[in-house]
Amino acid sequence: MSQLIFERSVPFRRAVRFDACDVPEVGLDEKYVRQSKARLPEVSEVDIVRHYMELSRYSFGVDNGFYPLGSCTMKYNPKLNEFTASLEGFTSIHPDQSLSTVSGTLELMDNLSISLSEITGMDAFTLQPAAGAHGEFTGLLLIRAYHNARNDNKRTKVIVPDSSHGTNPASASMAGYTVVSVPSNEMGGVDVEALKAVLNDEIAALMLTNPNTLGLFDPNICEISKLVHDIGGLLYYDGANLNAIMGTARPGDMGFDVVHLNLHKTFSTPHGGGGPGSGPVGVKSCLVPYLPHGTLIKETYGYRYIDERDTLSIGRMRSYYGNFLVNVRAYTYILSLGSDGLKAASQNAVLNANYMMNALKDTFPVAYPQTCMHEFVVSLADLKKETGISAKDICKALLDYQMHPPTMYFPLIVHEALMIEPTETESKESMDYFIQVLKDLKQLAYDDPQKILNAPYTTPVKRVDDVQAARNPILKFQHK
Numbered sequence: 001m002s003q004l005i006f007e008r009s010v011p012f013r014r015a016v017r018f019d020a021c022d023v024p025e026v027g028l029d030e031k032y033v034r035q036s037k038a039r040l041p042e043v044s045e046v047d048i049v050r051h052y053m054e055l056s057r058y059s060f061g062v063d064n065g066f067y068p069l070g071s072c073t074m075k076y077n078p079k080l081n082e083f084t085a086s087l088e089g090f091t092s093i094h095p096d097q098s099l100s101t102v103s104g105t106l107e108l109m110d111n112l113s114i115s116l117s118e119i120t121g122m123d124a125f126t127l128q129p130a131a132g133a134h135g136e137f138t139g140l141l142l143i144r145a146y147h148n149a150r151n152d153n154k155r156t157k158v159i160v161p162d163s164s165h166g167t168n169p170a171s172a173s174m175a176g177y178t179v180v181s182v183p184s185n186e187m188g189g190v191d192v193e194a195l196k197a198v199l200n201d202e203i204a205a206l207m208l209t210n211p212n213t214l215g216l217f218d219p220n221i222c223e224i225s226k227l228v229h230d231i232g233g234l235l236y237y238d239g240a241n242l243n244a245i246m247g248t249a250r251p252g253d254m255g256f257d258v259v260h261l262n263l264h265k266t267f268s269t270p271h272g273g274g275g276p277g278s279g280p281v282g283v284k285s286c287l288v289p290y291l292p293h294g295t296l297i298k299e300t301y302g303y304r305y306i307d308e309r310d311t312l313s314i315g316r317m318r319s320y321y322g323n324f325l326v327n328v329r330a331y332t333y334i335l336s337l338g339s340d341g342l343k344a345a346s347q348n349a350v351l352n353a354n355y356m357m358n359a360l361k362d363t364f365p366v367a368y369p370q371t372c373m374h375e376f377v378v379s380l381a382d383l384k385k386e387t388g389i390s391a392k393d394i395c396k397a398l399l400d401y402q403m404h405p406p407t408m409y410f411p412l413i414v415h416e417a418l419m420i421e422p423t424e425t426e427s428k429e430s431m432d433y434f435i436q437v438l439k440d441l442k443q444l445a446y447d448d449p450q451k452i453l454n455a456p457y458t459t460p461v462k463r464v465d466d467v468q469a470a471r472n473p474i475l476k477f478q479h480k
């Protein structure tokens with residue numbers, strides 16, 4: 001492993017030296033002066049550059065290679081987005097500046113909200129939530145505020161299908177709801193009869209991802225939304241999979257009342273490694289009065305933020321817009337593709353996924369073999385039974401081919417699952433290479449399983465001992 005920046009430190013080594021001070025010195029009040037010297041590495045410019053270059057080689061991103069991490073939409077992030085996000089007018093502003101001095105920024109936020117409303121069929125958007133899960137939490141608080149305002153206080157439950165992303169039940173329970181799980185039917189969609197059985201006047205909402213985490217569009221969505229609305233519940237759309245339907249179908253038209261989008265997925269802004277992301281929430285007009293503080297609204301003479309004056313608001317979800325540049329990237333992406341381009345992006349994402357699914361279906365059984373949307377799930381349960389090689393082992397072995405593994409062991413309803421999402425930005429050649437590597441690894445699992453069990457061989461960190469890591473974690477750096 002490489003050295004820490006502190007291990008590269010040599011006393012008095014510097015990257016920059018300042019000229020002698022040629023203006024009068026100003027003393028700081030003693031109480032503001034540090035009592036001991038700041039612990040800083042003393043390094044030259046080349047040390048710093050090499051340090052960060054080395055760290056960057058330890059991580060893997062879509063700029064390094066194929067990244068078919070299902071549900072995460074690791075599409076290529078066009079560098080044009082970086083250009084607009086680095087414009088000084090966007091980077092040099094402060095959240096406490098008077099709104100009249102940042103009208104261009106506000107206009108961009110307003111335009112982005114309008115575009116997202118159009119793409120999803122909703123009436124208004126808040127750009128407040130910082131990521132998808134935060135959007136779910138926000139959306140559920142909006143739903144709760146809506147029911148409470150109508151004195152409809154019996155509604156304590158939220159329905160979530162068993163194929164849902166883990167954040168859905170987590171957000172529902174954080175928002176104070178009891179989670180009711182509904183099973184999937186044999187086609188991978190919501191089991192409508194099972195849904196009917198749990199519908200009653202205690203249901204606040206149904207949360208649904210459509211297409212779901214199996215990459216399947218639920219053909220019963222209109223019936224499902226009618227059933228939920230008929231008992232007075234609302235519909236929440238987890239928009240993480242919007243990359244499958246942009247420009248073709250809109251959650252608002254399917255009957256959803258609230259949606260969150262993951263701009264860092266569908267709208268091509270870099271993610272992984274912890275953010276920043278952006279999880280804007282769109283609502284139908286019945287929920288507009290409850291939107292959080294900090295949501296931009298347009299008035300006759302300019303913009304203002306929703307605040308304490310708006311007494312129905314659910315209140316503040318976070319501080320300022322520290323992730324604003326994510327919104328700039330997403331807006332750039334929307335404008336540069338245009339409505340035809342967004343639709344084509346989704347169509348190609350679906351085409352790529354179906355191409356890969358058909359090329360792989362004889363190697364690993366596809367969990368639900370009908371035509372998929374932007375992703376699909378294969379099961380390696382047979383391989384594990386016959387060779388002892390698991391989905392995780394195959395994923396470790398993939399690392400030696402400079403590709404990121406697919407999502408594994410999710411959704412939970414498929415055993416030894418690999419969930420593969422190529423996205424529209426991958427070429428046929430890169431998909432073919434991945435397909436061939438998976439086929440070769442399957443063969444290797446029969447011929448020389450130990451070789452796979454010891455992989456990866458070429459990464460900075462080799463196969464880690466999961467059990468040791470869980471039982472005896474070393475949580476802080478130790479000098480050798």
Ligand SMILES: *Cc1c(COP(=O)(O)O)cnc(C)c1O
Binds near residue numbers: 131165
């Ligand atoms: C990614 C994802 C989320 C959570 O979004 P974050 O932005 O990571 O918080 C929720 N649901 C689904 C289906 C997802 O893929």
